[in-house]
Amino acid sequence: MPFLEVAYFAALVLSIAAAASGWMRLKRLTPWLGLAALTSIFLTLVLLYAKTKRPPVAGAIEPMMFMAFILGLLGMLRSGGALKTVRLDRLVWTAVSLLLSLLLFADRTPYPAWFMYDYTWARCFFLLRRASVAVILFSGLTAGGSLLPAVDEAAARCARKRAVNHLVAGTGLFLAGEFCGFTWALNWLGDYWRWGRNFLEATTVFLGITVVLHLPVRWSSNPRARAWAIAIAGCFPAILYAAHLLENL
Amino acid sequence: MINRLSSLTLSFWALTFLAVWFGLGAITSYIPALRPGLDAMNGELVRDWIMNSAWKTPVAATWFLGLCAAAGIMVVNLICCTWTRLIPRMTGTRRGSGRLLVLIHLIMVLVLLGHLSQMAFGTKAENVRLLPGSNGQAGEYRIELRGLEFKDDPALLNYPYRPSRRILTRDTFHPKEDHAEVSVFLGEEQVLAGTIRMLEPLVGQNVRLTLTDFYREGEGPDARVGGAFSLAANPVTTLFLVSYAVWIGLYILLAAFRLKNRNG
Numbered sequence: 041m042p043f044l045e046v047a048y049f050a051a052l053v054l055s056i057a058a059a060a061s062g063w064m065r066l067k068r069l070t071p072w073l074g075l076a077a078l079t080s081i082f083l084t085l086v087l088l089y090a091k092t093k094r095p096p097v098a099g100a101i102e103p104m105m106f107m108a109f110i111l112g113l114l115g116m117l118r119s120g121g122a123l124k125t126v127r128l129d130r131l132v133w134t135a136v137s138l139l140l141s142l143l144l145f146a147d148r149t150p151y152p153a154w155f156m157y158d159y160t161w162a163r164c165f166f167l168l169r170r171a172s173v174a175v176i177l178f179s180g181l182t183a184g185g186s187l188l189p190a191v192d193e194a195a196a197r198c199a200r201k202r203a204v205n206h207l208v209a210g211t212g213l214f215l216a217g218e219f220c221g222f223t224w225a226l227n228w229l230g231d232y233w234r235w236g237r238n239f240l241e242a243t244t245v246f247l248g249i250t251v252v253l254h255l256p257v258r259w260s261s262n263p264r265a266r267a268w269a270i271a272i273a274g275c276f277p278a279i280l281y282a283a284h285l286l287e288n289l
Numbered sequence: 290m291i292n293r294l295s296s297l298t299l300s301f302w303a304l305t306f307l308a309v310w311f312g313l314g315a316i317t318s319y320i321p322a323l324r325p326g327l328d329a330m331n332g333e334l335v336r337d338w339i340m341n342s343a344w345k346t347p348v349a350a351t352w353f354l355g356l357c358a359a360a361g362i363m364v365v366n367l368i369c370c371t372w373t374r375l376i377p378r379m380t381g382t383r384r385g386s387g388r389l390l391v392l393i394h395l396i397m398v399l400v401l402l403g404h405l406s407q408m409a410f411g412t413k414a415e416n417v418r419l420l421p422g423s424n425g426q427a428g429e430y431r432i433e434l435r436g437l438e439f440k441d442d443p444a445l446l447n448y449p450y451r452p453s454r455r456i457l458t459r460d461t462f463h464p465k466e467d468h469a470e471v472s473v474f475l476g477e478e479q480v481l482a483g484t485i486r487m488l489e490p491l492v493g494q495n496v497r498l499t500l501t502d503f504y505r506e507g508e509g510p511d512a513r514v515g516g517a518f519s520l521a522a523n524p525v526t527t528l529f530l531v532s533y534a535v536w537i538g539l540y541i542l543l544a545a546f547r548l549k550n551r552n553g
Contacts, residue, residue, distance in 0.1 A: 152454070152458050153458045153459045153460065154454040154455070154457060155457050155458060155462045155463075155464055156454075158459055159488055205547040205548050206548075208540075208543060209544040209545075209547070209548055211540070212537070212540045212544040213541075215537040215541075216537055216541060218537075219533060219534060222530070226490075226497075226499075226530075227488050227490055228487070228488055228499070228501065229415075229499065229519060230415065230490065230497060230498075230501060230519030230520070231331070231407075231413065231415075232407075232530070233404075233407065234331055235327045235328070235331050236318055236327060236328075236331070237315050237319065240311050240312075240314040240315035240318060241312075243311045244308055244311040244312045244315055247304055247307050247308035247311060248308045250304050250308075251301060251304045251305050251308055254300045254301050254304055255297075256297050256298045257297065
């Protein structure tokens with residue numbers, strides 16, 4: 041079995057183990073398993089880079105591993121402190137496991153080196169887009185975590201606040217990616233905008249998030265309604281991305 | 290009246306409608322029978338598409354009119370809300386993030402006007418296919434392809450988009466080496482001239498000429514390689530892109546503020 045496959049399966053198994061450990065409340069083991077999973081994901085990315093000589097921009101395995109890495113990293117760094125009782129790590133590693141599991145059904149060989157993947161604006165677009173999907177998903181998971189039973193009100197409040205902040209940060213990354221994509225399209229096709237599925241879907245995602253940031257007072261004053269809205273908007277881009285992956289099988 | 294036009298409830302519903310409407314547009318693009326309607330919108334300026342051929346594809350035309358109506362309501366709401374609620378807040382707040390929020394909404398108005406300008410003003414023509422030594426018309430402009438050098442294998446050309454991504458690799462296709470010599474005329478006046486490559490458009494006098502693709506005419510040793518060009522002329526493109534970049538920069542700054550200050 042090639043090294044890449046070994047690294048991928050190690051990342052998958054360790055992510056599932058970290059998620060299971062989180063749900064079984066093994067508080068000491070979970071961070072270590074998470075760290076091991078994150079290391080395996082990083083190793084897979086390094087092997088992919090060695091093989092493709094480009095950042096993780098194309099095909100199925102490269103972007104999925106990159107998103108899993110960003111999400112796992114956020115889970116390691118941003119789940120502590122006031123959020124401890126939310127036990128966000130179990131949600132993060134469950135999401136990482138699901139993302140990596142999708143690759144079981146996809147072609148895991150790196151995508152050919154289309155000349156466009158060497159273009160800086162294209163690279164920035166793909167990397168920022170995938171990073172933003174991961175950050176926005178983290179925001180959705182944080183909001184979802186605040187809705188779980190046995191979470192005390194102080195932690196839930198902190199989780200909701202942090203979810204909004206990550207939603208705004210993820211959207212900032214998303215928009216930066218859009219700018220790179222616009223520039224790429226302008227220099228490639230002569231226009232920054234195309235009336236086509238990718239552009240329309242991206243605008244739907246942005247507007248969906250903007251809706252959540254403009255909730256009328258009667259809903260935004262209800263913490264649970266607000267958390268549900270962020271959770272749905274946060275998970276939507278990742279679900280869309282997964283749907284595209286499955287569509288291309 | 291102004292209170293209703295500037296309300297958050299109106300913002301919410303206008304944005305929700307727009308999100309659903311764009312979603313429907315995306316779904317439309319998955320339906321082969323409806324896709325040509327959207328594709329036609331790319332070929333020319335949206336203003337010209339509306340005036341000339343929009344109703345040949347009624348689903349796309351209806352969708353676009355719905356989009357314009359919802360976007361119009363959102364812009365009115367954005368301007369009213371900025372004027373009556375956000376600008377007064379700007380003078381009253383000392384918080385950096387509050388001021389940034391106001392600026393983001395103000396510049397958003399510019400960005401939306403920029404989008405409108407790109408659809409309504411200037412000239413746009415796509416897929417002007419020329420062989421070396423020939424001329425082509427792009428709106429009121431004329432493109433002359435004086436020469437073309439394609440050093441790679443012409444057999445790589447003419448594949449549809451998806452397969453071509455696996456064929457035009459960094460080993461087989463060298464966009465820095467393949468180039469064309471072009472001139473662009475407005476009437477008898479030459480407005481652009483020079484060497485053009487893929488991803489390196491010629492820009493000047495508010496005109497942007499882009500070499501979007503190479504194509505092959507004929508087979509075997511008699512095959513000739515030509516270039517597909519896109520021409521756009523709009524005086525406010527740069528202004529629009531700059532305002533867009535500033536808007537995104539402020540948004541990222543706001544995100545950084547929130548992460549730093551609000552128990553991020």
